Amino acid sequence: MESKELNWRLLAKRQWPLALSLAFISGLELFTADYTNPWWQAPGVAVICAIAVLAPRRPFDATLALAAAIVFTAVYLRFFDLSMQPHFFISGASISVTGAAMATIAIVVREAPRWYATSGTAVVLAAMVAAEVISYPVVAPRDYRTYEPDPGSYLFGAVLMFVIAVGTGLYFRARDNERTSQLAASVAAAQNSERLALARELHDVVAHYVTAIVVHAQAGQINRAAAEQVLPTIEASGHEALTAMRRLVGTLRDGESSTPAASSSLVDDVRSLAVESGLPVRLSFDLRDAVPQELARSVLRLVQESLTNTQKHAAAVSSVDVSLSSSDGVLHLNVVDDGVASGVPVGGSGGYGLVGMRERAELLGGTFSAGRREPTGWTVRADLPIS
Incomplete structure (x- = not known):
């Protein structure tokens, strides 16, 4: 026990x-x-x-x-x-x-x-x-x-002490049960929010590939001679769409996403996030593989949430190291800061960002870990399959 x-x-x-x-x-x-x-x-x-x-x-x-x-x-x-x-x-x-x-x-x-x-x-x-x-x-x-x-007076005192002890235990037990229920509800909400964000990205990314398929199919109908030339392009777009759907699986709902928009350059997007954060960020890139747009959006979300957590929960931050690399079809993200835990986050919010980050990484078929580093600081690591 x-x-x-x-x-x-x-x-x-x-x-x-x-x-x-x-x-x-x-x-x-x-x-x-x-x-x-x-x-x-x-x-x-x-x-x-x-x-x-x-x-x-x-x-x-x-x-x-x-x-x-x-x-x-x-x-x-x-x-x-x-x-x-x-x-x-x-x-x-x-x-x-x-x-x-x-x-x-x-x-x-x-x-x-x-x-x-x-x-x-x-x-x-x-x-x-x-x-x-x-x-x-x-x-x-x-x-x-x-x-x-006088045994009677001592018996009364013993009963009183017993009632106080049991009553105190029952009170804190009820408080713990209430806190556990609230935590479970908050974690479920964070997981659901991350799924919804992935669902919106699914719609955006797959729509891009489907549009390409429709355009090339129409071109093939107009020019029968060019039909054989556009068929490989249609096939490739179809495979890309299926790959994106497997990565970004979830339930479609209405709502706004806090995921930063991805451009054609993941490196430039990460640099923009680093500048916007206002933190002393040091960047390192070693991307040997092309990163699909739908994966780039998730990487940006992980970087954004990591930098936000550093702003909220760390004090006396002198450096934040963000590294992106790829090898053997896997993209590796590391965010390491040297801050001291401030105890209470800015604005008083406890946040469930780590829950959402883990949910996103696992839905993409990857792994996620986060924890303290010695003597001070925090480390976030995500390994995501590219294909």
Whole structure:
């Protein structure tokens, strides 16, 4: 049940408030305990708090580990006739241990499937109860007095803490589900938008070839002697039209396209995009094969979206390298910048440009990849078949 999305950097960003809070409370407990050697509880408390902080990585496993740590800590403290200080409940838990247990319950309720969430919560509660039973009665090493608590008031507090923990987990679980639904809808919209753009290009490109076929066919009808000469041209145009249709497949709809218009020179068009972006772009071209117009339009769209993403999401950009090359019937596009991630894009838009770029590349039978580069910057790479 390990989380695939939550790497260590994101875990630290998400969990540092909990880690700081538990560390502060644990330290405060050690210096306010009412017996001479409170450090016996420090190792167990440290392990319990660490498990709570790392719980989002493996939520259900964390509940099992936390329960074992709580029971083991209670056992070895009891062996030395000690108990948690200061007490939060009757005798088996301190404020830090209770906070760690609440945080772990909230995390497993938020992250895990229902059955695992229910089981994990029950295991943590059972461990807390076991710790109370193992540690009762409290024996104070200083004067060997026995503490007689009021179980009713502590039971009310325990129920309140449990409700807060579960309620917090359910709240964030609902928020996560809502966010996931919104993200799925946005991704679907971005994919559909890219398909529609390809559909419009399909209409434009295929119309060009079909027009050529009609013109040459009419010429052959007017001049019967020239009919045999125009037949190869008609055949070639037909093959080009079929190739374009295979590349630009989709569903035809009405709408406006944001794809830049392609001229007869892909190199000139890319240069124009670089100038319009206002970024310090360095261009490199090594095109050994002729690039069809319909493919050139898609390449321009990928370059345009890459430069737009650099403008929105990167700061302190000193260079953007755009390279276009071809070999063995494949066109290679690389866009690399050295900017620092700015966190919030210009205008506050999160954008789904990468989704559309990947969709376009895959519809053309190619591959697409994008990601961070070390120490700073971003890389976009697309490999598209020319024929």
